[in-house]
Amino acid sequence: MSRELSLAEIFQLGYYWETKILLTAVRLDLFTALDGKKRTAGEIAVRIGAHEPTLSLLLNALVAMRLLTKDGDLYGNSSVTDKHLVRHSSDFVGHLLLLHDAEWENWGTLEQTIRTGQRSVDRHVFETDPDLGGNVLAVLHRIGRQSGPDFAKRVNLTGTIRLLDLGGGAGTNAIAFCRVYPDLSATVFDLPATLRLTEKTVKEAGLESRISLRAGNFNADGLGGPYDVVLMSDILHYQSFETNAALVRKVFAHLAADGRLIIKDRFLNETGTGPAWTTAFAVHILINTQQGGCYKVTDAIEWMTRAGFVSAVELEPTAVVLGTKGHG
Numbered sequence: 578m579s580r581e582l583s584l585a586e587i588f589q590l591g592y593y594w595e596t597k598i599l600l601t602a603v604r605l606d607l608f609t610a611l612d613g614k615k616r617t618a619g620e621i622a623v624r625i626g627a628h629e630p631t632l633s634l635l636l637n638a639l640v641a642m643r644l645l646t647k648d649g650d651l652y653g654n655s656s657v658t659d660k661h662l663v664r665h666s667s668d669f670v671g672h673l674l675l676l677h678d679a680e681w682e683n684w685g686t687l688e689q690t691i692r693t694g695q696r697s698v699d700r701h702v703f704e705t706d707p708d709l710g711g712n713v714l715a716v717l718h719r720i721g722r723q724s725g726p727d728f729a730k731r732v733n734l735t736g737t738i739r740l741l742d743l744g745g746g747a748g749t750n751a752i753a754f755c756r757v758y759p760d761l762s763a764t765v766f767d768l769p770a771t772l773r774l775t776e777k778t779v780k781e782a783g784l785e786s787r788i789s790l791r792a793g794n795f796n797a798d799g800l801g802g803p804y805d806v807v808l809m810s811d812i813l814h815y816q817s818f819e820t821n822a823a824l825v826r827k828v829f830a831h832l833a834a835d836g837r838l839i840i841k842d843r844f845l846n847e848t849g850t851g852p853a854w855t856t857a858f859a860v861h862i863l864i865n866t867q868q869g870g871c872y873k874v875t876d877a878i879e880w881m882t883r884a885g886f887v888s889a890v891e892l893e894p895t896a897v898v899l900g901t902k903g904h905g
């Protein structure tokens with residue numbers, strides 16, 4: 578059993594001041610205003626349009642948080658903030674933090690949602706703010722480029738394979754799979770707004786001849802095919818249990834004989850109390866989506882079994898489930 582928390586740790590968990598200071602600094606874009614330069618609070622205030630004495634408080638807190646340096650009256654970025662929080666840096670990750678900030682008001686509804694079971698948002702971010710959604714996917718794409726090939730290797734897809742990457746986002750997985758398997762061709766299916774980004778990433782990867790794009794709503798539109806393998810990576814937690822069951826059924830119909838469905842998601846364990854990150858993510862999904870949820874591996878197996886897959890197995894604990902269609 579893990580050890581009990583100390584009182585100091587409980588206080589630490591309840592302490593979000595530094596979180597909001599960082600998110601506000603990213604919104605103000607003050608790291609970009611410093612971009613490799615040392616500046617006074619007055620100079621920064623002019624650049625970002627702020628009230629200097631008030632801004633100084635924020636800057637000093639950011640120094641204490643080790644995001645900025647201070648030498649006399651001059652503030653500067655740390656090397657990490659210069660690399661990751663300056664907007665035009667190729668390693669900028671600020672969009673992810675801007676997403677957290679955009680969800681701030683939703684978190685204020687948590688108590689009411691828990692009391693009533695009623696959710697306060699009616700759509701997820703990819704529908705309400707496609708630009709922010711696309712920017713976040715671009716950041717995740719950059720981060721995911723490291724883990725993509727490992728995932729591709731763990732699922733054995735040798736031979737001539739037609740892959741459908743459903744809700745494929747920036748194409749991170751389709752690109753990684755094409756690189757690992759030279760005979761594989763892929764279709765990335767996603768909302769039209771998201772595919773604007775995918776078009777760029779596929780071109781950058783030089784894979785236009787092997788990756789095609791198909792725009793649509795996967796719950797409502799045809800998916801093309803038939804495909805040998807369908808990948809559903811991090812899409813099902815935005816939707817209700819029954820919508821997912823219907824989508825898995827639809828995918829089954831678009832698979833060739835012996836086709837496979839790979840579902841990669843953030844599954845909760847059977848008690849619902851782990852993995853730790855996913856338990857908090859489940860609350861995040863509760864208040865930031867209309868009907869989404871974090872599901873269990875047994876749920877994915879149920880969707881597959883109900884759809885007619887002859888086998889459905891957990892390939893990686895709380896992460897990947899593989900279904901096989903069989904000959905029929």
Ligand SMILES: C[S@@+](CC[C@H](N)C(=O)[O-])C[C@H]1O[C@@H](n2cnc3c(N)ncnc32)[C@H](O)[C@@H]1O
Binds near residue numbers: 795811
């Ligand atoms: C969290 S991203 C996952 C992206 C990608 N599969 C990955 O693992 O990196 C969810 C994706 O689902 C797409 N999406 C959400 N609802 C959709 C719908 N109804 N039809 C098609 N795509 C959808 C979003 O545009 C977004 O690209």
